[in-house]
Amino acid sequence: MSDFHHALHSLRVWDTELPSFDPATAPPEPLALFHGWFTEAVAAGQTEPHTPSLATVDETGRPDVRTVMLHDADERGWHFASHATSAKGRQLAARPEAALGFYWPVQGRQVRVRGHVVTGTPEEAYEDLHARTTGALASALVGRQSEVLDSPETLAEASAAAWRRAEAEPDAPSPTWTLYVVEPAEVEFFQGDARRRHLRLRYRRAADGGWTHELLWP
Numbered sequence: 572m573s574d575f576h577h578a579l580h581s582l583r584v585w586d587t588e589l590p591s592f593d594p595a596t597a598p599p600e601p602l603a604l605f606h607g608w609f610t611e612a613v614a615a616g617q618t619e620p621h622t623p624s625l626a627t628v629d630e631t632g633r634p635d636v637r638t639v640m641l642h643d644a645d646e647r648g649w650h651f652a653s654h655a656t657s658a659k660g661r662q663l664a665a666r667p668e669a670a671l672g673f674y675w676p677v678q679g680r681q682v683r684v685r686g687h688v689v690t691g692t693p694e695e696a697y698e699d700l701h702a703r704t705t706g707a708l709a710s711a712l713v714g715r716q717s718e719v720l721d722s723p724e725t726l727a728e729a730s731a732a733a734w735r736r737a738e739a740e741p742d743a744p745s746p747t748w749t750l751y752v753v754e755p756a757e758v759e760f761f762q763g764d765a766r767r768r769h770l771r772l773r774y775r776r777a778a779d780g781g782w783t784h785e786l787l788w789p
Contacts (some may be wrong), residue, residue: 584676584679584763585676585679585763585765587677587679589678589679589762589763589764589765590611590678590679590680590762592760592762592770594770594772594786597760597772597784599781599782599784600774600781600782601755601758601760601774601782601784602644602645602646604760605644605682605758605760606644608675608678608680608682608760609621609644611678612675612677612678612680615675615677615678616677617675617676617677617678620673620675621640621641622638622639622640622641623638623639623641623649623671623672623673623684624636624637624638624639624671624672624674625637625638625639625651625659625669625670625671626669626670626671626672627659627662627663627666627668627669628662628666628668629658629662629665630662630665630666635658635659635662637659639651639653639659640652641671642699642750647752647754648686648689648752648753648754648755649671649684649752649753649755650691650699650750650751650752650753651671651750651751651753652696652699652700652748652749652750652751653716653748653749653751654711654714654716654745654747654748654749655690655747655748655749656714656715656716656717656747657716657717658716658717659717660747660749663688663751667687667688667689668685668686668687668688669685669686669688669751669753670683670684670685670753671683671684671685671753672684679762679763679764680760680761680762680763681759681760681761681763682758682759682760682761683757683758683759683761684753684755684757684758685753685755685756685757685758686753686754686755686756686757687753687754687756688751688752688753688754689751689752689754690749690750690751690752691749691750691751691752692750695750696748696749696750697744697748699748699750700745700748701741701742705734705737705738705741706734706737708737708741708743708745709730709733709734709736709737710730710733711745711748712733712736712737712743712745713726713729713730713733714745714747715729755774755776756775756776757773757774757775757776758773758774759771759772759773759774759787760772760773760774767789768789769789770786770789771786771787771788771789772784772785772786772787773785773786773787
């Protein structure tokens with residue numbers, strides 16, 4: 572057996588006491604449950620609980636996925652940001668549908684969000700960017716996300732120049748920086764169970780704008 576396969580087959584999941592979850596106590600809409608689970612994940616010491624996977628599709632229908640940072644979750648939807656000129660920005664411009672996947676193994680929990688994606692206003696994007704760190708602003712000022720890079724040295728030079736500008740001009744704009752909001756059509760909550768009797772609660776947007784929810788087989 573190779574080192575890879577030995578390591579792979581030696582792993583276990585949820586080697587900890589998992590929380591209980593009673594779907595009968597779930598709120599009538601998913602946002603409140605997400606807020607509750609998120610704060611519980613933070614309290615449990617989950618590493619980077621605010622970094623979901625974001626799935627999109629390209630112009631040929633091929634799926635793509637990457638990790639992003641959650642910027643908010645409110646009545647509008649789940650917020651993240653990126654350059655409109657990046658691969659995900661171009662994909663969302665062509666096909667504004669996406670899915671987010673949160674995984675919090677400390678508690679054996681997942682949350683999946685699917686829906687239509689809309690963009691915020693330029694003012695919202697500006698405020699979003701400048702509410703973050705100098706490093707985040709410098710990274711945004713570098714731009715050129717997803718473009719071909721000829722060498723690490725070129726990146727280092729561009730990054731150094733962007734840091735200098737971010738420190739000298741903390742209000743500097745990044746015109747392609749865009750706030751995206753996933754307007755949820757479905758939100759699923761998964762609670763793992765040591766005996767594999769996992770609980771899955773799915774919320775679905777109703778025609779009247781409200782929510783229905785149902786249990787799914789694991």
